[in-house]
Amino acid sequence: MSLVLSDVTVTLGRGDTRTTVFAGLDAAFAPGHLTALAGPSGSGKSTLLAVAGALLRPDRGSVVLGDRDLAALSDAERARERREHIGYMFQSGNLLSALTSVEQLLAAAYIAGHKPSRLKKRAAEALEEVGLGQRLRHRPDQLSGGERQRVALARALFLGPELLLIDEPTAAVDRGQAAMLVEVIAERARAQGCVAVVATHDPVVIAAADEVVNPAGERVSV
Amino acid sequence: MYLALRELRAARGRFLLMGSVVMLVAALVGIVSGFTAGLGNDTVSALRALPATHLVFSADAKSDQFNRSLVGADVLDAWRAEPGVEAAPLGVAITRGTTNRGVEIDLAAFGVEPGSFVAPDPDSGQPVGTTPGGIVVSRKLADKGVHVGDMLTIDRLGTAVRVDGITGSASYGHVPAAYVPLDVWTRLRFGIPGADPNATLPRQFSAVAVRASGSAALPIDRLDAAKGTHTISRGASFAAAPGYSGERVTMNSIQVFLYLIAPLVVGAFFAVWTVQRGPELALLRAMGASRPRLLWITAVQAAIVVAAGAVAGGAVAAGVGLLLGSAVPFSLPPLTLVATLGGVAALGLAGTAITLRRVTAPDPLTMLGAHR
Numbered sequence: 001m002s003l004v005l006s007d008v009t010v011t012l013g014r015g016d017t018r019t020t021v022f023a024g025l026d027a028a029f030a031p032g033h034l035t036a037l038a039g040p041s042g043s044g045k046s047t048l049l050a051v052a053g054a055l056l057r058p059d060r061g062s063v064v065l066g067d068r069d070l071a072a073l074s075d076a077e078r079a080r081e082r083r084e085h086i087g088y089m090f091q092s093g094n095l096l097s098a099l100t101s102v103e104q105l106l107a108a109a110y111i112a113g114h115k116p117s118r119l120k121k122r123a124a125e126a127l128e129e130v131g132l133g134q135r136l137r138h139r140p141d142q143l144s145g146g147e148r149q150r151v152a153l154a155r156a157l158f159l160g161p162e163l164l165l166i167d168e169p170t171a172a173v174d175r176g177q178a179a180m181l182v183e184v185i186a187e188r189a190r191a192q193g194c195v196a197v198v199a200t201h202d203p204v205v206i207a208a209a210d211e212v213v214n215p216a217g218e219r220v221s222v
Numbered sequence: 223m224y225l226a227l228r229e230l231r232a233a234r235g236r237f238l239l240m241g242s243v244v245m246l247v248a249a250l251v252g253i254v255s256g257f258t259a260g261l262g263n264d265t266v267s268a269l270r271a272l273p274a275t276h277l278v279f280s281a282d283a284k285s286d287q288f289n290r291s292l293v294g295a296d297v298l299d300a301w302r303a304e305p306g307v308e309a310a311p312l313g314v315a316i317t318r319g320t321t322n323r324g325v326e327i328d329l330a331a332f333g334v335e336p337g338s339f340v341a342p343d344p345d346s347g348q349p350v351g352t353t354p355g356g357i358v359v360s361r362k363l364a365d366k367g368v369h370v371g372d373m374l375t376i377d378r379l380g381t382a383v384r385v386d387g388i389t390g391s392a393s394y395g396h397v398p399a400a401y402v403p404l405d406v407w408t409r410l411r412f413g414i415p416g417a418d419p420n421a422t423l424p425r426q427f428s429a430v431a432v433r434a435s436g437s438a439a440l441p442i443d444r445l446d447a448a449k450g451t452h453t454i455s456r457g458a459s460f461a462a463a464p465g466y467s468g469e470r471v472t473m474n475s476i477q478v479f480l481y482l483i484a485p486l487v488v489g490a491f492f493a494v495w496t497v498q499r500g501p502e503l504a505l506l507r508a509m510g511a512s513r514p515r516l517l518w519i520t521a522v523q524a525a526i527v528v529a530a531g532a533v534a535g536g537a538v539a540a541g542v543g544l545l546l547g548s549a550v551p552f553s554l555p556p557l558t559l560v561a562t563l564g565g566v567a568a569l570g571l572a573g574t575a576i577t578l579r580r581v582t583a584p585d586p587l588t589m590l591g592a593h594r
Contacts, residue, residue, distance in 0.1 A: 029355055029591075044591040047590075049590060050587055050590050054585055055508060055586050055590070056587060079300075079507070079510045079511070079512050079513075080510065080512075081510070082508065082509060082510030083509060083510025083512075084510070084512070086287065088508055088509065088589070090505075090508070090589045090590065091590075093501050093502075093505060093589065094505070096502050096505065096506075097232065097502065098228050098229045098231070098233065099232075103228060106224070107225055108509060110224040110225060111509055111510055111511045111515065112510065113543075116224050139232075142398065156591065167589075167590055184398030212405065
């Protein structure tokens with residue numbers, strides 16, 4: 001399953017603040033390896049993630065994930081795509097404060113229509129895979145920044161998404177935790193075999209990626 | 223349910239506080255309902271127990287009829303002459319007396335013709351007038367220590383009557399009812415202390431109790447015009463009981479305010495709760511949670527808090543009824559309690575419904591860096 005954006009145009013704002021972020025953008029992302037979407041702040045990295053992840057419908061163009069054009073779907077259909085086929089890991093505020101680490105994963109399953117009670121063991125295993133076997137029953141306020149991001153990663157990958165989108169994963173963690181986190185992200189994204197795109201301007205993340213593109217969809221040599 | 227229950231668990235302090243407020247509102251509504259019904263019974267249960275469809279008063283008595291109205295035998299005869307109508311004289315007067323065993327009581331004396339349809343069937347003892355001047359008293363007087371066979375001396379004239387029987391817990395104007403023969407009632411009402419006890423007293427009474435047979439409505443206006451009377455239904459006559467209308471307005475006003483408070487309090491809580499959850503609702507939307515699912519989560523939380531609060535409030539109201547029921551007029555039958563609490567719960571949930579639109583308002587795009 002690949003992700004292909006064709007002739008994508010996105011305009012944000014209204015009136016005097018109206019800005020064209022992309023005009024006729026073409027980009028393609030292959031499964032099985034990690035792509036870093038690099039560029040300075042305000043260059044459109046997050047907007048590209050939003051379009052690719054069915055959070056934002058482009059004004060024009062197509063966003064094809066597998067055989068489905070996400071740009072042509074209704075709001076409800078795009079929500080369904082997000083819960084069934086797309087995993088997200090945001091910069092911060094990823095976790096639900098009321099839930100333990102295991103429950104964060106089970107909540108994603110619940111949203112996607114699965115019975116959480118049947119997936120407890122699998123959720124625990126998924127957390128062990130990101131090195132959080134000892135943090136299963138901890139709530140977000142009992143975890144470090146890096147641990148919270150790893151829980152978010154485990155949740156994003158829990159239901160086997162076709163597309164994994166990660167927004168500035170190291171922005172809220174210290175350097176030591178960032179390196180460890182990036183290593184886990186790269187390892188899990190490759191192991192899962194999904195299309196994995198990470199928006200970042202962190203050299204640590206860029207160095208760990210299989211390829212780097214800019215928000216214009218052009219391959220960048222690092 | 224999964225997320226709803228876990229959020230409840232995590233924020234149990236806040237939800238417990240909210241549930242406590244709902245409980246207090248529900249308990250207050252239940253207690254006020256109990257007092258409303260209890261006071262109502264205490265005021266008009268004797269009228270409610272009358273097997274009459276209408277009560278005929280003198281034409282000049284438009285309010286407080288049981289005090290103001292006096293109708294004569296001619297009116298009684300005129301109504302008795304109507305086809306399809308049973309009519310019986312009814313006197314009402316509040317007085318007091320002392321039994322031969324020293325029990326002091328207030329009583330609402332209902333003057334009735336022995337054997338007429340308004341004379342009550344006693345639960346124990348004999349009917350009204352079985353012995354000369356014999357009376358039947360309400361169970362409430364029996365609870366105060368009046369027994370069958372007691373001699374009761376009624377104040378002012380010192381009229382002595384024998385208690386022949388005991389009937390249900392009827393009262394009038396917060397005073398237990400006693401059914402006395404009409405001639406005794408006439409002496410109580412018109413007798414003058416020190417006057418010749420054999421003097422002729424007017425043959426008048428407070429009202430004529432009418433029982434219409436058949437389902438056809440009585441042509442009240444026509445009959446009143448012809449007979450010079452003012453006739454009202456038995457239900458409408460409750461307003462003529464002392465204090466009844468004022469009590470109803472007061473208690474119902476309190477209930478209305480409580481019913482208004484319930485949705486406002488619950489709605490305000492969930493409005494704040496929803497605002498606090500805004501970022502997490504945006505996260506859930508970003509993860510693909512549908513709008514109906516987010517609404518369901520909040521609705522489940524509201525239903526649990528409101529239902530638990532209402533049930534706990536009902537238990538408090540029922541407990542208050544058990545504790546105070548014998549000391550004060552309080553009546554809260556299970557069906558009334560369930561209906562009352564159902565009302566509180568429904569209005570509480572209605573209050574939540576006002577805030578539900580906000581649940582789906584958070585924009586999932588706010589989760590992304592460029593929009594944070």
